[in-house]
Amino acid sequence: MATVAAVRQTSAIDVKALREDFPILKQRIHGRPLVYLDNSATTQKPTAVLDALQRYYFEQNANVHRGVHTLSGRATDLYDAARITAQRFLNAADPREIVYVRGTTEGINLVAQTWGRANIGKGDEIVLSEMEHHSNIVPWQILAQEKGARIRAIPVSDRGELQLDDFEKLLNDKTKIVAVTHVSNVLGTVNPVADVVRTAKKRGITVLIDGAQAVAHETVDVQALGCDFYAFSAHKIFGPTGIGVLYGRAALLESMPVYQGGGGMIGRVSFGATTYADLPYKYEAGTPNIAGAIGMGAALEYVMKIGLDRIAAHEQDLLAYATQQLSTVPGLRLTGTAPHKAAVLSFVLEDVHPHDVGTILDREGVAIRAGHHCCQPLMGRLGVPATARASFALYNTRQEVDVLVKALGTVHEVFA
Ligand SMILES: Cc1ncc(COP(=O)(O)O)c(C=O)c1O
Numbered sequence: 001m002a003t004v005a006a007v008r009q010t011s012a013i014d015v016k017a018l019r020e021d022f023p024i025l026k027q028r029i030h031g032r033p034l035v036y037l038d039n040s041a042t043t044q045k046p047t048a049v050l051d052a053l054q055r056y057y058f059e060q061n062a063n064v065h066r067g068v069h070t071l072s073g074r075a076t077d078l079y080d081a082a083r084i085t086a087q088r089f090l091n092a093a094d095p096r097e098i099v100y101v102r103g104t105t106e107g108i109n110l111v112a113q114t115w116g117r118a119n120i121g122k123g124d125e126i127v128l129s130e131m132e133h134h135s136n137i138v139p140w141q142i143l144a145q146e147k148g149a150r151i152r153a154i155p156v157s158d159r160g161e162l163q164l165d166d167f168e169k170l171l172n173d174k175t176k177i178v179a180v181t182h183v184s185n186v187l188g189t190v191n192p193v194a195d196v197v198r199t200a201k202k203r204g205i206t207v208l209i210d211g212a213q214a215v216a217h218e219t220v221d222v223q224a225l226g227c228d229f230y231a232f233s234a235h236k237i238f239g240p241t242g243i244g245v246l247y248g249r250a251a252l253l254e255s256m257p258v259y260q261g262g263g264g265m266i267g268r269v270s271f272g273a274t275t276y277a278d279l280p281y282k283y284e285a286g287t288p289n290i291a292g293a294i295g296m297g298a299a300l301e302y303v304m305k306i307g308l309d310r311i312a313a314h315e316q317d318l319l320a321y322a323t324q325q326l327s328t329v330p331g332l333r334l335t336g337t338a339p340h341k342a343a344v345l346s347f348v349l350e351d352v353h354p355h356d357v358g359t360i361l362d363r364e365g366v367a368i369r370a371g372h373h374c375c376q377p378l379m380g381r382l383g384v385p386a387t388a389r390a391s392f393a394l395y396n397t398r399q400e401v402d403v404l405v406k407a408l409g410t411v412h413e414v415f416a
Contacts, residue, residue: 012310012313013306013310013311013313013314013394015314015394015395015396015397018306018394018395019395021046021047021048021302021395022044022045022046022047022395023047023050024036024044024045025044025395028365029362029365029367030362030363030364030365031365032364032365033365033403034365034367035364035365035366035367035400035403035404036367036393036395036396037366037367037368037390037391037392037396037400037404038367038368038369038389038391039216039236039391039392039393039396040185040213040236040344040369040373040389040391041369041391042235042236042241043216043235043236043237043238043393044238044393044395045238045239045240045295045299046238046299046302048298048299048301048302049238049239049240049295049298049299049302051298052294052295052297052298053240053291053294053295053298056075056078056290056291056294056295057291059074060074060075060078060294061075061290061291062074062075063075063287063290064076064079064287064288064290065264065281066263066264075290078290078294078297079288079290079293079294080095081297082293082294082296082297082300083095083098083100083280083293083297085297085300085301086098086245086296086297086300088304089215089220089300089303089304090220090221090222090230090245090247091220091221091222091223091224092222092223092247093223093250094250095280096250096253096278096279096280097247097248097249097250097253097279097280098245098246098247098280099245099246099247099248099253099279099280099283099284100243100244100245100280100284100288100289100293101231101243101244101245101246101283102242102243102244102289103212103232103233103234103235103241103242103243103244104135104210104211104212104231104232104233104244105135105139105233106244106246107229107231107232107244107245107246108135108136108139108179108208108210108231109139110246110259110283111139111179111208111229111231111246111248112139112140112142112143113139113143113259114256114257114258114259114283115177115206115229115252115256116139116140116143116177117143117146117147117257118256118257119176119177119206120143120144120147120149120176120177121147121148121149122147122148122149123148123149123150123174124147124149124150124174124175124176125149125150125151125152125170125172125174125175125176126140126143126144126149126150126151126152126175126176126177126179127152127153127154127167127170127171127175127177127178127179127180127205128140128151128152128153128154128178128179128180129153129154129155129156129162129167129180129181129191130153130154130155130156130377130378130381131156131160131162131181131184131186131187131189131375131378131381132153132179132180132181132210132375132377132378133181133185133210133212133373133374133375134374134375134376135210135212135374136179136180136181136208136210137151137377140179149176150174152170152175153377154166154167154170154180155381156187156378156381159336159337159338159339160184160187160188160189160335160336160337160338161189161338162180162189162191162192162196164192164195164196164199167196167199168199171199171200171203171205173203175200175203175205176205176206177205177206177207177208178196178200178205178206178207178208179207179208179209179210180193180196180207180208180209180210181209181210181212181213182209182210182211182213182214182220183211183213183214183217183342183344184213184336184344184375184378185212185213185344185373185374185375185391186335186336186344186346186373186375186378186387186389187335187336187338187341187344187346187378188319188336188338188341188342188343188344188345188346188391189336189338189340189341189342190214190218190338190340190341190342192340193209193225193227194224194225194226197209197225197226197227198226201226206228206229206252207226207227207228207229208227208228208229208230208231209225209227209229209230209231210231211230211231211232212231212232212233212236213236213342213344214232214342215232215236215237216236216237216238216303216311216393216394217308217311217312217315217342217343218308218312218342219308219309222247228248228249228252229246229247229248229249229252230245230246230247231244231245231246231247232244232245234292234295234296234299237299237300237303238299238302238303238393239292239295239296239298239299239300240289240291240292240295240296240299241292242289242292243289243292243293243295243296244296245296246283250279253279253280253283254279258276258282258283259283259285260283260285260286261285262285262286263285263286263287264277264281264284264285264286264287264288265277265281265282265283265284265285306394311394314394315342315343315392315393315394315396316343317398318343318392318396318397318398318401319341319342319343319345319392321398321401322343322345322390322392322401322404323345325401325402325404325405326345326347326404326405326408328405329349329405329408329409330350330412331349331350331351331352331412332347332348332349332350332408333347333348333350334346334347335347335348335382335384335387343391343392343393343396344389344390344391344392345389345390345391346373346387346388346389347387347388347389347390348384348387348388349388349408349411349412351415352411352415353370353386354370354371354386354387354388355370355371355386356411356415357370357388357408357411358370358388360407360410360411360414361388361404361407361408361411364403364406364407364410365403366403366404366407368388368389368390368391368404369388369389369391370386370387370388370389371386371387372385372386373387373389390404
C-alpha cells in the first residue's frame with residue numbers, strides 16, 4: 001500500500017470537476033449531502049453514459065444485425081463499436097473474443113455450462129478460493145454436482161491474502177480449471193492473478209479470472225495476464241446494469257459448445273441439423289441488450305479518457321487516508337489488511353451489528369453496505385456473520401471519509 005504523501009504526488013484527478021459528471025451525487029439524503037460509498041455493489045453513472053442511453057432511445061433505437069433500414073444500421077454500428085471499445089479496454093487480441101453477457105455472473109455461468117460441461121468429468125477438480133463471491137462458487141457447484149467433480153478452495157490468510165504455497169499444492173493432474181477473483185469485494189485484496197495464471201499454466205490448467213471488482217480500479221491486460229477467461233459487469237464501472245463482458249481466448253471459444261439457443265446465434269436452422277454463427281455471436285442468443293452495450297462502451301471510453309493509472313492513484317490516496325482515519329474509531333476492526341489492496345474497507349464495530357451501522361450511517365447521508373456481501377464461505381473463514389463495507393470510486397473525496405468517520409461516532413452515541 002502506498003503512503004498518503006507518496007500517492008498525493010501522483011494524483012492529478014480534479015475530483016471536484018469529475019463529480020459534476022455524476023448528477024446523482026448532488027442529492028441530499030435525510031437532509032444531508034449524499035456520501036456514496038457503496039461502489040463495490042454498483043457505481044454511479046456519468047452524463048456521458050446517461051446521454052448515450054438517451055440518444056440511443058431518442059434517435060437510434062432499432063434491432064441489430066437483421067435490418068436493412070437506416071436506424072438498424074445505426075444501432076448495429078454503435079453496438080459493434082462498443083465491442084471494439086471493450087476489446088481495447090481489455091487489450092484482447094480480437095473483438096471476436098468479447099462476448100456480451102448480462103454481467104460477471106452470466107459470464108461465469110456461461111463458462112461453467114459450456115467449457116465446463118465439455119471438459120470436466122467425474123473425479124476432476126475445480127480450484128476456487130475462500131474469498132470468492134457466490135457467483136464464482138455456485139455455478140461450479142452446479143457443474144460439480146452434475147459431473148461428480150470436486151471443488152477445492154485456496155486458503156486465505158488472516159490478513160486476507162491468497163496462500164500461494166497452498167495453491168500450488170492443490171494443483172494436480174485432476175485439476176481442470178482455476179477460477180479466482182482479481183480483487184476481493186470484501187477484503188479489497190488485489191490478488192496476484194498473473195502469478196496464479198503462471199502457476200496454473202505450468203500444468204496446462206485453464207484459468208478464469210472474475211474481474212468484477214478490478215476493472216474500475218486498475219488497467220487490465222488479458223494478453224499480458226495470459227488468462228483464458230475474464231469476466232466483468234458494466235454496472236461496476238459506471239455503465240448500465242444488465243450488460244457485461246466475458247473475454248475468452250478465441251481458440252477456446254471456438255472449441256466450446258453453444259450456451260443458449262435462439263435467434264442471432266445460428267448459421268442455418270433446419271429440423272434435421274442446425275449450424276451455429278461465428279464468434280462471438282454463437283454465444284449471444286436473442287435480441288441483445290443493445291442500449292446496455294452502447295452505454296457500456298460510453299462508460300469504458302469515459303474511464304479510459306481519465307486514465308486508470310490516475311484513478312488508481314486517487315483511490316490509493318483515499319484508501320490510505322481512510323485506513324488511517326478508521327483506525328481512530330474506538331472498537332472498529334478492519335477485515336482485510338493485505339498490503340496490496342483496492343479502496344474497499346470492510347469492518348466490524350464491537351457490539352454493533354453491521355446492519356445497524358449501515359442504517360445509522362444512512363441517516364447521516366452515508367451509503368455503505370452491510371451483510372455477507374455474497375461471500376458466506378469467506379465470512380465463515382473470518383469468523384463473522386457479516387461486515388460493514390465502505391467502497392470508494394474515482395468521485396469520492398477525503399472530506400467524505402471525514403463524514404464517514406464522524407458518522408461512525410454517532411453509531412457509538414446511539415449504542416452507548
Ligand atoms: C467479486 C465479484 N464477483 C462477481 C460479482 C457478481 O457481479 P454481477 O452481480 O454484476 O454479475 C460481484 C458483485 O458484487 C463481485 O463483487
